Amino acid sequence: MVAYKSKVVERIRLPSREQRSRALEEAGYNAFNLSADNVFIDLLTDSGTGAMSDDQWAALLRGDESYAGSASFDRLESAVADVMGFEHVVPTHQGRGAENVLYGTLLSEGDVALNNTHFDTTRAHVSNQGADPVDCPVSGAHNPETDEPFKGNFSLEEARAVVDEVGPERVPLVILTITNNSAAGQPVSVANTRRVRAFADEIDATFVIDACRFAENAYFVTRREDEFADATVAEVAREQLGHADALVMSGKKDGLVNVGGFVATDDESLFERCKQRAILYEGFPTYGGMAGRDVAAMAVGLREAVEESYVEDRVEQVREFGAMLEEIGLPVYTPTSGHAVYIDAGATFPEIPPDEFPGQALVCELYREGGVRGVELGSFAFPETDRPELVRLAVPRRTYHREHFDHVVETAEAVLEKRDEVSGLEIVSNPAVPELRHFSAALEPLSAEPATVTDTNTD
Template identity: 40%
Template sequence: MDHAYLPEPWRIKAVEPMSRPAPATLHASLRKAGFNTCLLHSRDVYIDLFTDSGTNAMSAAQWAAMMVGDEAYAGATSFYRFHDTIRGYYGYEHIIPVHQGRAAENIISQCLVWPGSNLPGNMYFPSTRIHQELNGGTFHDAIIDEGHDPSSAHPFKGNFDIGKLRDLIKRLGAATIPYVCVGATVNMAGGQPISMANLAAVRELANEHGIMVVLDAARAIENAWFIKTREEEWRDRSIAEILLAMCDLTDAATMSAKKDSFANIGGWLGVRSAELAEQARSKVLLYEGLHTYGGMAGRDMEAIAQGIEESVQEDSIRARVEQVAYLGNRLIAADVPVVMPIGGHAVYLDAAATLSHVPREEFPAQTLAAAIYERSGVRGVERGAISAGRHPETGANRMPKLELVRFAIPRRVYTRSHMDFVADSIIDVHRSRHRILRGLRFVHEPKHLRFFQARFEPMQGSELFADE
């Protein structure tokens, strides 16, 4: 018998109570948070789709593994299980633990990026780019044009435009490029994957010029699923085999284990070069802790090792991607503009299309995220001009082509009925979008990663929605 939507491949063994805040609470909480969903108290959020990072439900096996964590300061047994598991599934010879993904970005940027260097990539990610810029580098986008088009149905919108990449190398000079940074999947493009064929082409071009390739592997399992389901020659290969083949095309990887590995904290830097590994370990000693724990407890490393083994199970990744698609398809059926095709970890609303009457300078994505929270208690996050920040030299607001609101779905946390509530809430705001007359302006703007701590106020009055 065929089923349109298979049940989740797990049973619920423990529950966390949740309740929907009253409308007055939502109204007051949004204003106390300066119209920034990042600053809301979690107790005032009903369904939290702010991020899928560190918010996943761990399995019974992961909780059990934590109980045998070796908390020795140096050379803990848990580190060696962590190390060997990562090496087995991802293939990198040297594994350096860190407390989370952005720490790995910091370490590799300090090791490889210098003032005046250039970093091509398939669309930026805020924390990656800021670490590159703080070390004197400049990011250059080389993603295909479809990656910037919310309505394009291209199956691999995370692909590099090889012509653009080749031209960048020629124009900037290979000697100025320490590495090509590969997102898989590409978060800021809507969770869009890169194909194996395209990654191989990037590898070949980089080899021609002696340039390293560094993978952001946080959601590489999801990328492997899309390769399996969309790239014919990989259809009969396992997720574990595809993951390893992807990593084999790169020299190093940064990893936030808070994503694919189902962990609440932790990450790692994987490299092939012994020289780079030694340099990275010296940085970890300064910023993270000893090179055999890197800011994590032994129990965290045990949970990650077990989570990696669970992450490549095909029932698990299928259910994860299908849950995201279910939410996305409900919105599509209601004519809500979303990034197409639906990505692997989140549904992204096209705020520029929904609030087309709100000028980009009034931040329609930030406005839409705030409006959806105020009406429903559902928390998403802006992924547009606020996240893009300001140009480091001119100080002008960067205005990316994509002005999005992301609803990232934690793994193994919410059920289909939760997704129905989210869909109904977004559809309700979309249908009353004409009542949102103006956007938001800054009242407090931090220098770096401003979307986390910025505060706003409405451009007109004190309310987002005008009276009928």
């Protein structure tokens, strides 16, 4: 059952095929470089792209823009305490600002950070501190076809092997990302969270939960973990998050806002250290780089995110979208996640090897055929990592309807019909930060004349 109705609409247009082909070429075959005006259905990300509720819009008008001691911050602090269970909050302009504040406080040169799977900005922030980001996914995490309920879990076996190799003194930080975005958005069980908590205590490390999609994760727990079959999403969220020493949060996901994030903790010492770093990089600790109106909207959004009717509609919409794509023969990563459908591009284009980026080829063809923008999360986004060639079609919250997904399915069918004509790509321009190359690198189809690679990294 749909839990909302539309009150405001936005006109969208589908550019002609000729316009799409030209736009793709001008963007260097990188979907991040496309103008949004040239995109018909935008599934690049679910981060900050959703529609806010009428209560959130009302909160915008009530926002307190005081530089210090804002009433909007008081509302956010109260919401974080009620929904997530943490006393201290350091607001930031978005999730990567929160990563900078927290990981810049906790990590030093030569450290190792363990994660079920680092996402792109997390990996970059860890590396930026001179630390080594190490992934510890469970064995089935990168298998698109198995039906295990919690493929996002953290592997204690992998983590202990790392600690045995480098020593516990070099591992000050253990991160659990829920849901596990880089492992196709798969959820993490509460039982696994408890074990990770015990492991962090064992090696005297700080345990951080990346809580961007905490409500979606909690919904999966209520459906898949027997202990919580009779629990509410709100109850599971409090239980799971309560095992962490600190949270890093992008409000642009399960905060249901277009901008904002925060660090939350009950550790007074860590709070004070984060607060000082936030003043340097984000702003005063009661606004953190956001307008007061945005802080107020996020306070409302956090409470809405754990409402049963909202989160059930959200996750079920994504599940139905995945089923529609499976029905036409597209190889979909299963089970589907709570925020996106992940496509196995390696199976879609078996003739294109990983070093020719089959995922990026699929992203380009979806745009060329129907103006649909997705994102590659395979060998292009994560070089030198052992991950499947995935394309993520992220669904903005409370934004698209059945007709939009019908168009995506028709577009995917057109791509499948022409799959033998699709070539791989090569990189012709690299950015300075290799962990973030997929945001701005330029490519060319291998069917074109060979080009000289331009590397802007001057290190």
